[in-house]
Amino acid sequence: MGAEFDRVEAALRSDPLFLGEETLVFQVEDVYALEDEGQGILLKRYGTAARTAHQMLLFEARVSELALSAQYMAAAARALPGLKARAYSLLDLPLGALWGRLRAEAEQQWI
Known part of the structure; x- marks a missing residue:
């Protein structure tokens, strides 16, 4: 202000x-x-890959910070039963582990 x-x-x-x-x-x-x-991000990156010009990556997200945090915490908790005892970050987990018991159903939706 x-x-x-x-x-x-x-x-x-x-x-x-x-x-x-x-x-x-x-x-x-x-x-x-x-x-x-909520919060948002728009990431647009231009570049060249393997001599192929005009490559572009576009990522856009609109999220509620509180809801997204809660979703990640719940997903991490669902992944715990299938993991060995040690320290993990979310980036260490296979994406399917974050779905817990819903993994099979989620994978079927993406096939």
């Missing part, structure tokens, strides 16, 4: 995280009105 848009935009564009990347900054009237919309 009360921030000057030009100063905020300059600060974001000069952040090392965004240097060299296309960064769009939008001014909104009321940021609190957007909070119910």
Whole structure:
């Protein structure tokens, strides 16, 4: 509230995280009105792979931070019974383990 848009935009564009990347900054009237919309990300990456130009990866997600956290915690809890005792991160688990007893049904839906 009360921030000057030009100063905020300059600060974001000069952040090392965004240097060299296309960064769009939008001014909104009321940021609190957007909070119910959840969080979002749009990742667009251009490149060349094996001499084939014009490759593009596009990833977009809109999520509720609280709901997504709860879903990951529940998925991790479902995966526990099938794992050996040790420390894991979500990236260590096979995706199917996150479905627990619903794994077979979920796999059938993707075939």
